[in-house]
Amino acid sequence: MHANATLVNYLHLCHRKLWLHANQIRMEHTSEAVAEGKQLHEHAYPQRAERYREIILDGSKIDFYDPYDKVVHEIKKSDKLEHSHMAQVQFYLYLLRRNGIEGATGLIEYPKLRQTQTVRLDDDDVPVVEAWVADIERIVSSDQCPERIAKSKCRSCSYFDFCYAEEE
Ligand code: SF4
Incomplete structure (x- = not known):
């Protein structure tokens, strides 16, 4: 299976981005972004950080999984709720289910927005x-x-220079 959580996220953002990333054309510093996410998590939720485990399922890494309550915890630094975030977490729940863990749920937290989003994976x-x-x-x-x-949706994409170089 090619699919992983990053690719599911990109599928919902831009097929070109998905293709470029999957074909190893890299413009972003993934490890820095992950490290930043972890810092955000530890800073925002220090008392809960130890509750979570990092697990790898079928090649996808879930950074924060609570095995006691079966909750995937995802933190987004974004200032808007995106369908791609929901899709990413639903994919994690799908992987858990494929690996025999039924009934897990997801919780996306948006510290900048002070909002949370619950995610489920129903049979449908x-x-x-x-x-x-x-x-x-x-x-x-x-x-x-x-x-x-549409260019208006490309604002924060790491491939912006790659895609629009000839227009600059
Ligand atoms: S810059 Fe726009 S078109 Fe190019 S990969 Fe990113 S989102 Fe897609």
Whole structure:
């Protein structure tokens, strides 16, 4: 399976970004972003940090999983709720279910917004996630790099210079 949580997230943002990332064209410093996320977590939730475990399932790493309450905890520094965040966490729940852990839930926290979002994976959601996995397989296996999306949605993308270099 090509799919991992990052690719599921990108599938919901931009197919071109998904293709570029999956084909090893890297413009971003993933490890820095992850480290920043961890710092955010430890800073915002010091008393709860020890409750969580990092687990790897089918090649996807879940940074904060609470095995006691079966909760995937995800923190987003974003200042807006994104469907791609929900999709990413639903994919984690799908992986847990595939690996025999039923009934886990997700909790996305947005410290900047002071909001939380609960995520579930119902039976009806499973074929939806499987369709995402199939879409990812199809897109990343293509020889063609997908078209750009509307520039207004590209503002914070690490591939911006790559995609729009000729316009600069
Ligand atoms: S800059 Fe825009 S079109 Fe290019 S990969 Fe990023 S989101 Fe997609």
